[in-house]
Amino acid sequence: MSFSQSWIERGNASIATTYGRYPLVVAKGEGCWLWDVDGRRYLDFLAGVAVNNLGHCHPKVVAALQQQAATLLHCSNYYHIPSQIRLAELLCQHSFADRVFFCNSGAEANEAAMKLVRKHSAERYGDNRYIVITALASFHGRTIGTISATGQEAVRKGFTPVVPGFRYVPFGDIAAMRDAVTEQVCAVMLEPVQGEGGVNVAPPGYLQAVRELCDAHNLLLVFDEVQVGCGRTGKLFAYQHDAVAPDIMTLAKALAGGPPIGAMLAREEVAASFTPGSHGSTFGGNPLITSAALAALDVLINEGVLDNCVAMGGYLRQRLEELCQRHDCAIEVRGRGLILGLQLNIEGAPLVKKALERGLLINCTAGKVLRFVPPLTVSRAEIDAALAILEPLFEEITAEE
Template identity: 70%
Template sequence: MNNSAQWIERADRHIARTYGRYPLVAARGKGCRLWDVDGKSYLDFLAGVAVNNLGHCHPKVVKALQEQAAQLLHVSNYFHIPAQIELAEILCRHSFGDRVFFCNSGAEANEAAMKLVRKYSREAHGENRFEVITALASFHGRTIGTIAATGQDKVRVGFEPVVPGFKYVPFGDIHALRAAISPNTCAVMLEPVQGEGGVNLPPAGYLQAVRELCDEKGLLLVFDEVQVGCGRTGSLFAYEQEGVEPDIMTLAKALAGGPPIGAMIYREKFVDSLGPGTHGSTFGGNPLMTAAGIAAMTTLLEDGVLDNCRAMGAYLAERLAEFKKRYAFVVEVRGRGLIYGMELSIEGGDIVKQCLERGLLLNCTMGKILRFLPPLIVTREEIDEALDILDGVLREI
């Protein structure tokens, strides 16, 4: 069996270099732990970038995959799929929505949302309603359409000309949003909590004000909950904590507890805008992924996972606040549930590498923000272990 160095050498010969990969070759995972091919154990506070909300290989998700794989792996969406129907019912029952379009990723879900807002607005208001306003520092995907929606210049470099029809305003600034609206605007698309942008929380009352502004101007409101949905912020969906509902919401990442899936949830009034032939996905909502989705969502809702997320999130916040007092280069700690960012006045990339060497998996986003995304089943002892490792690294700076 190959060791890590041998696997990495083989990867360097054939795998696309689209990621800045760390020298870890993953072999297996269980709960909040990951092991590499050399047998080294890591405490995983990245969770597949908010995918493994139930930890690695949750037994209920594994069982659902095994049982479904023995019955039916794939069938065309020209036919009805029981697991797809059941998962759609769960999502609608526990959200504002009435309908679900299934796909395979967050970027695909956001593409579907952008198509829907344009088509509905054209039909309802005329052909000039096509523009979508998003936020600076937002992240909505890597496709040619979603990089245009993303409020970060760096994701568009080299891929110009960018798809037209997008404007960007500062996240949290309702006055800037109002000023950006034009006769061409059809929708506003926001992450209720910005993940890739640095774990940025909305100011109190901001999302309510956005909802009111959209209603005033006849605009659609889209919430991208790809990263912060499915329990990550302590409620099933992040919008629930803001007292506001969107017209459309996108999900992916943790929706199936690990396997790839995406979804767009929307209200009944949009149903005629997405008729046969207007959109589709060969693998979207296939039996295998939706069976996993049923298991994952049921576990989130029935097994006390959200309660644990809130309790452990409060403890993580308490422990991280100690770092701000202890280290002058810690600028701010912010977050909700079990998504937290620690903003530094120094670069964070090397800190992440040193934590990895000592058995802790973290992430650095926007250059100087350490991001904590542990599984929602994390324990107090695991949080202490992780932060002891981080403390050891920070003491040496």
């Protein structure tokens, strides 16, 4: 029995079966590469599902964690934490926001956003104004609150009754959004690029039209940038492509370069509705994680990572579009920067499995979309290596037809 199989059997005996896991037991990572416990190397174009934007074990993130771990791991948010303060200042400096709430995940950040929009609305307009409009095919998390906000029936199946107060409209359809606005609506929450929903990019002018609609009806606009923030699209934040600032933005995934963190950013007027005791998080913004996030943001902002994302995103898109031209089962490429989706007219899961067997890690979302979210530090040679694995898989499909 291999080391991998031994670990898999132990995990299957003791870990909750909430994931359909692939037969890969990871041991270490560096840059765009992972190694399993049997010593095999894999080119990682999933990057922890857009978490490892700087690659695995970036030396500056590792150094920050090591130094902070030897100094102070945790203290209560009843006290002031210097690294937390510096991180909040940096996020505000580079965004629309004035204040930041720290937590531990994207779902927690979205829960904070949903609580804030309702509290803000209740204080100004009364308790009967609480509905949040979200998009079909959206994904906002796995808590009861965030599956209620998510515009996918499959995510809510088996967990009803979900939290009331959400209304879903087709993504990109401003007429449907207008029709959904009533006196009970307090906010709109959207992903500028839907990741789990199939890498769907907001159409040109759509976010601006939503912003104008929110302004006309005194609604708050929330952008969920859990997956597409922190440089993934080639700008620090995805909303910057459209020059449309939200009132609230949520971040997580890549913010600390790997360790778990979430953040909700808000304008001053909106953030003022959170007062002592209205929300909190025991571990949110602790010294260890905020030190890692400071290091990760410094690299992201100052070391050419965003420029590389734009350049390599363009090159990966080109290579995938060439693949579409050669194979009828590949229809189109969608996305921005280094979040790209390859739309297929066949199921994508078998391709993901075959790619893993040959040393390439990708995933399939929305059934027929191959999602590519490699580290933003990926090189041209690594993209070529990924396509050298992927292309023969499509050739095999074409031959079978």
